[in-house]
Amino acid sequence: MSETLSTGAVIGILGGGQLGRMLSVAASRLGFRTHIFEPGANPPAGHVADQVTTAGYDDVAALKAFAETVDVITYEFENIPTEALDVLESLRPIRPGREALRVSQDRLVEKEFLQGLGLTTAPFADVSDMASLQAAIAEIGTPAILKTRRFGYDGKGQARIMEPGDAEQALADMAGAPAILEGFVDFGFEISVIAARGVTGEVACFDPGENVHEGGILRTTTVPAKLRPMMQADAVLMAGKILNALDYVGVMGVELFVTPKGLVVNEIAPRVHNSGHWTQQGCTVDQFEQHIRAVVGWPLGDGARYADVVMENLIGDDMDRVDAIAKEPGASLHLYGKADVKPGRKMGHVNRIVARD
Ligand code: AMP
Numbered sequence: 001m002s003e004t005l006s007t008g009a010v011i012g013i014l015g016g017g018q019l020g021r022m023l024s025v026a027a028s029r030l031g032f033r034t035h036i037f038e039p040g041a042n043p044p045a046g047h048v049a050d051q052v053t054t055a056g057y058d059d060v061a062a063l064k065a066f067a068e069t070v071d072v073i074t075y076e077f078e079n080i081p082t083e084a085l086d087v088l089e090s091l092r093p094i095r096p097g098r099e100a101l102r103v104s105q106d107r108l109v110e111k112e113f114l115q116g117l118g119l120t121t122a123p124f125a126d127v128s129d130m131a132s133l134q135a136a137i138a139e140i141g142t143p144a145i146l147k148t149r150r151f152g153y154d155g156k157g158q159a160r161i162m163e164p165g166d167a168e169q170a171l172a173d174m175a176g177a178p179a180i181l182e183g184f185v186d187f188g189f190e191i192s193v194i195a196a197r198g199v200t201g202e203v204a205c206f207d208p209g210e211n212v213h214e215g216g217i218l219r220t221t222t223v224p225a226k227l228r229p230m231m232q233a234d235a236v237l238m239a240g241k242i243l244n245a246l247d248y249v250g251v252m253g254v255e256l257f258v259t260p261k262g263l264v265v266n267e268i269a270p271r272v273h274n275s276g277h278w279t280q281q282g283c284t285v286d287q288f289e290q291h292i293r294a295v296v297g298w299p300l301g302d303g304a305r306y307a308d309v310v311m312e313n314l315i316g317d318d319m320d321r322v323d324a325i326a327k328e329p330g331a332s333l334h335l336y337g338k339a340d341v342k343p344g345r346k347m348g349h350v351n352r353i354v355a356r357d
Contacts, residue, residue, distance in 0.1 A: 003199050004297035005071050007031035011295065012070030012092065014084075016043025016052065018336040018346065019076035019272050022280075024049045026288035032296065037066045044336045045076075057084040067091035074250065074295045078104045078270050079151055095295040096250040100270035103246065107149045108180050110268065117241055120264045122257075123183035127174075133167050136181040143184040146170040148177045156216070185264050187257035191225045194276035195239035196290045197248045199297045204290070205236045206283065207305045211255070211275050217344060221275045221311040223282055227258065234263055242268060251276070251291035274346070278311040279303065281332045281351040308354040316343045325350050 005011075011027050013020045016038030024034040024045050035051040036043060046052040051069065055062030063084055067073065073094045078101055085101065088094060103113045111124045125136035127146065137144065142164060148157035157177070159170035171179075190213070194206040210225035211218055227235070239254045242265075253273025255266040276287035285293070285301030293301055314322070319341050325331050335348035 005032070008033065009071040009296065010035055010050070010069060011292065012037065012066060012073040013045065013049070013076060014038075014073065014080055014088075015076035016040065016045035016049075017076055018044050018338075018348075020045035021048055021336060022277075022288045022334075023074070023076060023272065023291060026286070027292045030289065030292060030296075030298075032292065035066065035070050037063070042339065044338055047337050057081045060087055063087045064091065072295055074291070076271055096246070096248050096252070096270045100246045100248055100252070104268050104270050105150060107147055107152070107267070108178075111180065113245075114242070114265050114268075117245055119238055119241070120262065122185045122264060122266070124180050127171075127179040127181050130167070130171060133171055133179075133181065134164075137161065137164050137167060140181055140183045142166075145182045145184060146174060146179050147182060148174055148179050150177070158216070185257045185259065185266075187259050187264065189225075189258050190266070191227065191235065191256050191258055192221070192273065192275040193235045193239040193254045193256065194251060194273055194279065194287050195236075195243055195254060196251045196287075196294055196300050196303070197243040198294050198300045199249050200299075201244070202300055203240045203243055204300045204303055205239050206276060206279050206287065206303045208232060208235050208256075209275050209278055209311075215344070217315060217346075218274050218313055219315075220313070221278050223278050223305060223309050231258065231263060238263060238265065246270075250294045251287050274313065274349075275311075277334070277349050278309040278351055279305075280334065281353060282307045282309040308356055310352045310354060312350050312352070313346055314348040314350060316341055316345055316347070319347050322348070328352070330355070 010033045012035045016036045021044040027034050033050040036045045036049045037053045039056045053066045111121050127133045144161045146159045159173040161170050190211045191208045197203045208225045209221040209223045212220045253269040257264040272287045279286040283303045330353040332351045
């Protein structure tokens with residue numbers, strides 16, 4: 001493909017959840033068409049996309065047929081099997097590229113990459129069995145968190161080790177999966193920077209948002225974050241460094257802990273991010289349009305923030321409040337069209353514009 005796609009081109013999206021859905025809407029607003037690849041039936045993105053392929057990531061024929069109908073491939077989640085990526089990449093460009101996926105699919109590789117850039121992370125050690133866990137606890141101390149290296153999300157695949165005696169249970173919780181032990185970061189609060197990089201290498205960041213989690217799941221993101229200006233500049237510079245090092249094209253979520261000594265990078269997500277949903281009501285160009293612009297080779301849009309916003313996730317039974325929220329002034333509802341309400345399931349979100357004094 002040429003670096004830049006014209007209106008009418010087809011964007012292939014791996015994953016049909018709410019992020020794929022909002023990417024499809026943004027693509028459609030710019031005149032592009034989308035084709036979703038998703039193993040599950042009736043995906044949220046399928047309601048708004050031009051085409052859906054329902055097949056597994058091990059279905060080579062379906063992957064090839066999908067790739068042949070699209071001009072560029074992007075994705076809404078990072079845990080795409082390597083074999084599927086090999087098939088797709090032989091046929092069409094994947095943006096963001098493979099290096100971003102390789103780094104973000106494995107917490108150990110990710111931490112080594114970040115430290116290699118001179119960024120601060122939690123202290124960490126590779127854990128594969130009880131001996132290496134005990135060595136890691138001796139080195140890092142407690143409290144600490146044991147996390148699976150791969151496939152963790154929303155706090156899943158994690159066990160806290162408050163004292164050395166917790167080691168056995170924590171290792172059992174990993175169910176034999178390779179893991180890393182992370183030292184506990186004593187942070188004041190958490191922020192994320194949603195950053196974008198275009199094909200020409202231009203970088204733009206949305207204002208950092210302040211995140212509150214409950215039970216490992218993001219509850220709210222508030223902008224502006226109560227960050228000192230120096231730290232705000234640091235956060236943006238750190239995100240730029242990461243994107244440039246990966247020769248990244250697209251939007252990335254960078255999660256950071258704010259400590260009295262400075263910013264600590266928690267993790268990176270090579271995709272649009274839940275903590276960037278506030279941009280839909282806070283900016284002229286939101287994270288979804290920014291991602292589409294980047295992957296089709298357009299210039300990045302104006303992501304300057306013009307409003308103060310609180311984004312609240314609607315999780316499980318929060319759906320009971322939808323009628324009341326629909327009547328609230330200053331509230332913008334985004335529902336994902338998921339048929340079944342389940343505890344812990346992200347059903348939608350609301351962006352509330354906060355009046356400025
Ligand atoms: P993660 O899946 O790595 O984003 O972790 C989920 C949540 O657990 C984070 O948002 C933090 O609130 C908490 N957490 C993860 N790692 C650490 C750490 N090393 N120190 C303190 N809290 C952590």
